[in-house]
Amino acid sequence: MPMDAGNNGKQRPQDKFDLLAKEQGYRSRAAFKLLQLDTLFRLLPTARAVLDLCAAPGGWVQVAVSRAAPGPFVVGVDLAPIRPIRGALSLKEDITASARCGAAVRRLMDSRGVSSFEVVLHDGVGRKKKRGNPSVCGGTSASAAQEATTTQSALVMDAVRLATMFLAPNGTFITKFFRCKDYKAIMFCLKQVCFDHRFLKCLFC
Secondary structure, eight states: OEEEOOSOOOOOOOOHHHHHHHHHTOSSTTHHHHHHHHHHHOOSTTOSEEEEESOTTOHHHHHHHHHSSSSOEEEEEESSOOOOOTTEEEEEOOTTSHHHHHHHHHHHHHHTTOOOEEEEEEOOOOOOOSTTSOOTTTOSSHHHHHHHHHHHHHHHHHHHHHHHHHEEEEEEEEEEEOSSTTHHHHHHHHHHHOSSOOOEEOSOO
16 A cells, blocks of 8 residues: 655654654654544554564654554664664564665574464664765755655565565555655556455655
């Protein structure tokens, strides 16, 4: 279930969702994207295993823990450390290194007797470059914005690769991607691996 996040990954001012996230204890405003999707499609209540790729700081993990079936197996994966979340596990791994990341996820699954995930999530963007260089996740120049969309598009494909490894039959894959030069190519790829695909405009990106 891909979400169209608009034209690019430019930075945006704080809004009511930032304030609501703080008030309700979510680590990021992104939590409301998943809450909206789950309200519309009831994806999480029947899920016993949920994998969140590019999960830091953990907003989607928090939602997954609270909305999934009782006693869920929820795993967040990110290069950045994720502060502990009760009811969830985390792995510090790079999803672009799919073989290594996949092996780490599989080891964790095997240790808990889990064979697959009913839901795989991805809401990642590129990490910032070293200080003094443009950020790939929200620079103000046109080149920085283009680099942001290219990096994010590549992350979507890495997430798709991992989802095909671990997603249960008839499971749900949710990702976000920007409307950019790679848009049609990403849509084509997703249509090949998602039998029932729905594209939604993201309200909270």
